[in-house]
Amino acid sequence: MSHEVKPAGMLERLSHRMAKRVPVGACAMKNHGPLVSFTFDDCPQSAFEHGHPMLQRFGVCGTFYIASGSIGRRFKQWTVISEAGVKALSDAGHEIGLHSHAHDPSGRLSTAAFTADLGHNRDVLSAILPDKAFTNYAYPYGRATLRRKRQLSALVRSSRSVISGINTGILDRHYLLSVELRDPMPSREDIAALFAETRNKNGWLIFMTHDVAPNPDTFGCTPEQFSDIVEQSLEAGLTCLTVDRALDAIGVPSFNPETAMVAA
Numbered sequence: 001m002s003h004e005v006k007p008a009g010m011l012e013r014l015s016h017r018m019a020k021r022v023p024v025g026a027c028a029m030k031n032h033g034p035l036v037s038f039t040f041d042d043c044p045q046s047a048f049e050h051g052h053p054m055l056q057r058f059g060v061c062g063t064f065y066i067a068s069g070s071i072g073r074r075f076k077q078w079t080v081i082s083e084a085g086v087k088a089l090s091d092a093g094h095e096i097g098l099h100s101h102a103h104d105p106s107g108r109l110s111t112a113a114f115t116a117d118l119g120h121n122r123d124v125l126s127a128i129l130p131d132k133a134f135t136n137y138a139y140p141y142g143r144a145t146l147r148r149k150r151q152l153s154a155l156v157r158s159s160r161s162v163i164s165g166i167n168t169g170i171l172d173r174h175y176l177l178s179v180e181l182r183d184p185m186p187s188r189e190d191i192a193a194l195f196a197e198t199r200n201k202n203g204w205l206i207f208m209t210h211d212v213a214p215n216p217d218t219f220g221c222t223p224e225q226f227s228d229i230v231e232q233s234l235e236a237g238l239t240c241l242t243v244d245r246a247l248d249a250i251g252v253p254s255f256n257p258e259t260a261m262v263a264a
């Protein structure tokens with residue numbers, strides 16, 4: 001896994017633009033109050049060591065999207081959580097989400113290869129957590145295509161992007177918007193404005209980050225920054241839920257492969 005993956009080519013970029021514009025599995029949001037979710041991609045060990053206890057301190061849970069081929073491995077920028085860590089997160093009530101096995105940009109794979117890789121992701125996580133279902137997905141590198149988005153509608157309940165914004169009104173559930181906590185970090189004022197807008201529009205604000213460390217990678221934040229934002233979100237009156245519980249609150253039907261949309 002590297003965040004220095006080859007940039008998308010023109011066709012992939014065009015298809016990502018289409019994915020952004022064309023809703024798939026859209027539904028009207030029926031939540032009774034504003035929601036916030038904290039999500040982690042790849043789950044570096046530091047997200048487990050710092051992010052997880054901070055959420056616990058505030059009595060809330062997050063969603064950790066795991067690329068199963070990276071579990072326990074050391075990369076240039078961080079070491080990824082171990083199998084025991086994944087189990088400990090789940091035992092503490094956090095949601096474990098899908099993030100591919102090989103962490104390839106989704107648009108690079110054929111339809112069959114994408115299904116196989118996601119199946120492998122599920123199988124590895126199921127071997128660690130036999131009693132859990134893994135129903136929510138985050139695109140590696142945030143890179144989607146329209147074809148992949150349609151395919152995912154038959155495979156998972158939701159798919160999270162890294163395109164910044166608040167989810168309001170009609171939920172495009174295979175292109176969930178999120179706000180990244182990374183360098184440069186949004187200011188306290190920017191965050192307060194996001195909370196105000198989420199409240200005013202009765203929306204769902206999803207944060208995403210990677211490592212939570214005193215000297216984080218470009219794609220992470222410090223424990224203090226993370227803790228401040230969790231605290232600020234609760235003070236702002238937002239209800240903090242995992243992605244799966246937030247989808248329940250919004251009124252998205254439970255994921256059932258039998259009734260899922262037919263893959264494009």
Ligand SMILES: [Zn+2]
Nearest residue numbers: 041042140141
């Ligand atoms: Zn990732």
